[in-house]
Amino acid sequence: MQTRVTHFLRRVIPSLLLLASYSTFSQAVSDEYLNAQEQLLHLTDSGQYEEAIEFTRSTPASDDHMRSLFTMVRNWCYVKQRLIQPQVESECKIAHRFLRNKNDSVSTYLNGRILEVLGHYYYQRSDSNNGLAYLDSSAVMYTNARASDRAIHNLKTIGNIHYRRGNRPMAARYYLQALSIFSSEKVDSSYYFELMLELGNIHLDLEQYDKAEAYYNSIVTNIQSSENPSLVADATLNLGNLYQQKGMIELAKGYYANALESYTELSDSIQSAKVLHNLGSLVLETQPEISLMYYRQSLAIKEKLGDSLAMANTLYNIALLKFRDQDYNDAYQIAKRSLRLSRQGDLTKTHNDILILLSKVQAKRGRYQEAYDYQSRYVTLCDSMAKINEYAAVDRIKEISEIEQQQALIANYADDTALNAERLKKSKVVNYALAGASILLIIILVLLMTNFQQIQRTKNSLFRKNLEVTAAEALIKGQEEERQRLAHQLHDKVGNHITVLKNHIVASGSSDDHLLQIVKDMSTEVRNISQDLMPPVLERFGLADALEELCARYRDQMEATIDLNIDQSRMTLLNNDDQINIYRLVQEIIQISLFQYQANYLLIEMRWDDKGVWVSIEDNGTRRPRIMDDDLVLQPWKGIENRVQFLKGELRRGNHNQGNEYQVFIPKPQS
Incomplete structure (x- = not known):
């Protein structure tokens, strides 16, 4: 022991x-x-x-x-x-x-x-x-x-994957979950403002400008440029993109200028080229000469880097400016170069824009056959994109949920039924009416037979269930009567004998302290067994006080932490049998958690509502089955299930990351 x-x-x-x-x-x-x-x-x-x-x-x-x-x-x-x-x-x-x-x-x-x-x-x-x-x-x-840095890293990685897959809500969920760790743990991590930047990007994609602006400004105002200049520059660039989308051109120019200065100091040519390209797009309509200057500066950097795909996009914009300036020959040469580069990557939209621009340029140059060819390629590519998008949409629908698939099948079935009904109306009325009458008669007969069989099965099931409930009721009542009898016998007879024995030892002046201690332990054990069999607190003070006394006893015996919360605001009076049964349910679940599942912490909550009594129990135990012949040990839940069935209630068992959870619902007795 x-x-x-x-x-x-x-x-x-x-x-x-x-x-x-x-x-x-x-x-x-x-x-x-x-x-x-x-x-x-x-x-x-x-x-x-x-x-x-x-x-x-x-x-x-x-x-x-x-x-x-x-x-x-x-x-x-x-x-x-x-x-x-x-x-x-x-x-x-x-x-x-x-x-x-x-x-x-x-x-x-x-x-x-x-x-x-x-x-x-x-x-x-x-x-x-x-x-x-x-x-x-x-x-x-x-x-x-408690490895918070690694947890944040993983959550950010999951968010990035969802973001790349286009699932912005899931990405935001994991970013926010990672941010929540910072509020509960002291974490020295550089991920905090990176997460803020990602969340800002999500809201910018969704055109939720106020939220995106708040995230970006939080980065710019709370980080010194010397601490993380690249992150500050990225937030500044995105603020420029935000204000450009909102049509606030002057603000956008200011943020683009600051971002360009930061990237230049960082020698980040890729981002510098991106800012210059965005500046060109910003003044494309209002200041085409300045826009062309920015595009050429961006193109020069991209050519040094050998970034073909980025060059294709910038070349397209330069060709567009040339076309508007009626310099059709230059526009054609630049657009052709952009078209060649766009084929090297996934720039379908840019590829389409270049094709339609080349069609317009060649039409202006009098090359109508080439203009028609470019227009045809544009239409073909648009048709292909439409098909690809259609297939992608079908795939997404298939992945949403099984329920939506079933709804689609039901809808298709309804459409087919309506179509068949329309065809029947257009057919020969007499022949189909006779066939319909025959089929209807057969269906009625089948339904009648099926209904009769279902009624018989229901009756048999109810009869068996009533037998089981009656047997469970008799068993439970018999157990409670036997427990009450044993409790009184232990208290009145065995307890009295032990008391007499203890008094005799004390009166005889015996110096055998060990014997006296054994007698005291026997008295305590008999009292505990008697209380387990039939707690006197339950009879005298009711269910709530009895459960408090039960939890206190197990805290002392098992050195376990047991929290008991009873919401008595809507508590209703229960008869003696219902109180005993609910008390037994809680007692038996506590014993299973402590002895079978080796738990050392339990949370017990009880509340009443209009439907009945709800009991919720959680523990931190892990089941360790004992190999014994005793069926009550191998199947510890059998008695609990019988008692819940007798009370016409429900029992749910599950688990969570830290242990097990149980929920019992006992309905109000029918008046």
Whole structure:
């Protein structure tokens, strides 16, 4: 039998380890683990992936932590090199199954890293759904291990994936979830304002300018340019884009000018070319000469960088300006060059714009056949794009949900039925009327037979259910009567005998303190058993006080934390049998949580409403079945289910990240 000290250590120490910070991992791992981790970190940070893989294979692992570390790093190196190795999936899943049964913070953190590797592995294999699921689970593990930086990184990665897939609401959800960690944890991370920038971009895409402006301004006003100049420049550029979309040209010019100055200082040619291009677009209609100057400056940078796709877009705008200036020969040459470059990438819209521009240019030059050819290519490409968009829309509809598919099938069925009815009206009335009458008669007969069989099945089911309820009622009442009888016998007879024995020992002046202590323990145990069988508090003071006394007793006996919340604002009077049954349900679930599932924390909530009584219980236990012949141990829920069925209630069992949850509903008795 375990002592209280042993019981305390088994309960408290794993909980403390789970709450340990990532910075305290060194207290729970060996020196060999720390040395190996440091060397592997150096190798992976420097891009020496093959050396890191060889290190994990040649270095002996002294414990489970090192084995898991080596598995994680080795497969992470495969993923970083985009090597689709089949053992990545099998090794990581084996390590995950092993680590998920461990409660220490190091194992939880390593499990998070393993799940992260699996997430990237599946994503690289174009299995986005599995990849996102593993990355999400990884973020949960990092949060449990208090590795907030890694959790934020994963949540941001998931948000980026959803954003690239065009699912802006899901992207915003994960960005906001990552931001929430900053409000609850002291995290030294550079991701905070990066997340703000991403959220601003989402709202800008959705034309929610006020929200986007608030995010961008928060970055510009709260970060010094010297701290993160690139991020500030990006926010400034996006503010320029925002004001350009709102038609606030002067404001947009100012922000573009500031962004261009910042990118020039950072020697960021790519972003500088982008700003110059945007400046050209800003004054395209009002100041075509200045617009052409900006476009040429942007083009010169892009030509140095060899960015063909970006050059195609800028060349198109230059050709458009030339066309408006009636310089058709230059417009044609520049547009032709833009067309060649646009074929090298996914610039379908720009490609279409160039084709229609070339058609207009050649028409102005009198090359009507070429103008017609360009116009035909434009129309063909537009038709292809329409088909592609149509297929993409169908795919999205298929992925929304199974319910929408069923609704579509029902709608199609209704359309087909209406069409058939219309055809029947146009057919020969007499022949179809006779056939319809025959079919109708058969349907009526089939429905009558089906209805009769259904009624018989319902009657049989109700009869069996009534028998089961009657048997359960008799069993429960018999158990309660027997418990009451035993409780009175223990209290009145055995308790009295023990009291007499104790008084006799004291009166005889015996110096055997050990014997006296045994008698006192017997008295306490008999009193506890008697209260378990039939608590006197329930009879005298009612259900709420009885549950308070029950929780207090288990707190003392099991050294467990049990929180009891009873909302008595709408509490209704219950008869004695209902109070006993609800008391027994809570008592039996507490016993299962503490003894079967090894929980050390329970939250019990009870409330009343117009329908009946609701009891909700949550614990942090993990089920560990006991191999015994006793059917009550192998099936601890059988008695609870019988009692709930007798009360015509509902029992729901489930689990969450930290343990189990149970909900019991007992309806009001029918008046």
